[in-house]
Amino acid sequence: MPDSPRPRPADGPPQDGPRRRGVRSVDRALDVLSAFSAAHPRLQLSELADVAGLPKTSTHRLAVTLVERGFLRQEGDGAYVLGNRLLELGSLVSATTALAHLTQGVAEELIRSTGETVLVAEIDWRDRSLLITAKREAPHSPESLSPLGRRSALGNGCISRAILSGLPERESEEIVATLRLAQRTPASITEPAAFRRELGASRRLGYAVEIGEFIAGIAGVAVPVMVAGRPAGAVAVCGRTERMSRRRLEALGTHIKYLLGRAAATGPPAPPRAG
Numbered sequence: 001m002p003d004s005p006r007p008r009p010a011d012g013p014p015q016d017g018p019r020r021r022g023v024r025s026v027d028r029a030l031d032v033l034s035a036f037s038a039a040h041p042r043l044q045l046s047e048l049a050d051v052a053g054l055p056k057t058s059t060h061r062l063a064v065t066l067v068e069r070g071f072l073r074q075e076g077d078g079a080y081v082l083g084n085r086l087l088e089l090g091s092l093v094s095a096t097t098a099l100a101h102l103t104q105g106v107a108e109e110l111i112r113s114t115g116e117t118v119l120v121a122e123i124d125w126r127d128r129s130l131l132i133t134a135k136r137e138a139p140h141s142p143e144s145l146s147p148l149g150r151r152s153a154l155g156n157g158c159i160s161r162a163i164l165s166g167l168p169e170r171e172s173e174e175i176v177a178t179l180r181l182a183q184r185t186p187a188s189i190t191e192p193a194a195f196r197r198e199l200g201a202s203r204r205l206g207y208a209v210e211i212g213e214f215i216a217g218i219a220g221v222a223v224p225v226m227v228a229g230r231p232a233g234a235v236a237v238c239g240r241t242e243r244m245s246r247r248r249l250e251a252l253g254t255h256i257k258y259l260l261g262r263a264a265a266t267g268p269p270a271p272p273r274a275g
Contacts (some may be wrong), residue, residue: 002172025062025160028054032062033071034080038150098227101249102136103235106259111136114252116239117145120225121159123233128154128175130163131232133261138239145218156181156189157214158222159234165202166224166231172199187212207253219244223256226264235260 035043035051043051049059063080066072103120110118120134135148141192146152154160154175164172176199189195202208208249211219220238222230237252238244 020231026253027060028052028058029066030058032066033086036232038147042075042081048080076252084231097133097232099133099225099232102225102227102260103233106256106263107134107136109259110235110237110256111138114138114237114239116237116243117141119146119156119159119236119238121162121163121222121233121236123154123231128178130154133233140240145215151226155179155181156184156195156210158208158210158220160234161195161199161202161208161210161235162222162224162236164199164207165206168227169203184214185212185216187216191236205250205253206257207250207255209246209249211244211246211249217241220247221249221253221256223253225260225262 001150024226031052031054032048037049040047040051045060045063046056048063049056052059054062063072063074067074067080067083070083072080073083076082099120099122107118110116115138117138118134119132120137121130122133123130123162130152132148132150137145154163156179164175167175173196176192176196179192181189181192181195182188198208203204207221207223209219209221215221218238219238219241220236222234222236225233225235226255235256237256
């Protein structure tokens with residue numbers, strides 16, 4: 001049974017402190033939507049109010065409106081879940097970014113040529129979080145791999161390391177000093193010095209390799225996607241360790257670099273014409 005939701009920590013909607021600029025009702029509606037997470041995709045009204053930090057009556061009024069507009073859905077037991085309108089808008093966001101333009105064809109080609117799962121992650125430098133914006137699943141894709149829409153903190157693993165390797169060395173060093181390197185598996189790199197050595201190797205090679213560091217039994221390789229000279233995200237190919245030898249991971253890293261370089265050289269596709 002999942003843990004019951006708890007009030008949002010300091011990085012969530014402020015309970016006290018400086019007054020936010022903007023429309024209060026919009027702020028509150030966004031607090032309600034932001035209460036949902038991968039860990040808590042469905043919330044009863046009292047839970048939703050607790051996590052959003054709002055009175056129960058206000059939360060109910062907002063939830064009714066959001067249900068009417070398709071941003072929330074209420075299930076038979078009264079629990080709220082996110083609605084399909086968000087999925088529609090999310091697909092528009094992910095399809096129109098520079099990252100999407102550069103990676104869409106690359107991801108499709110990689111799933112065809114490798115038979116392994118392909119992930120595209122975007123970095124949000126404001127809070128140093130990663131968001132899985134695209135996923136092409138192989139038929140044998142492990143269920144443990146990050147789902148589409150999963151947000152996580154920048155840390156250890158090939159995707160984070162690839163993105164950090166795209167930064168100037170001094171800037172990446174400053175960020176590494178603040179990271180929480182969690183012991184996700186016995187192979188996880190948790191010592192900052194060891195992490196910096198791996199980061200240096202990733203910078204030299206142009207790709208980051210991991211074997212069982214983020215998820216036990218899973219190996220992967222990731223390459224940073226550069227937009228205007230800075231890493232906007234990464235493309236990764238992941239699969240079970242028995243199919244992903246280091247030699248194959250290194251060959252895939254070189255191949256992903258080539259595909260991304262070709263995509264960058266051709267430029268983004270022209271926007272569709274209206275009518």
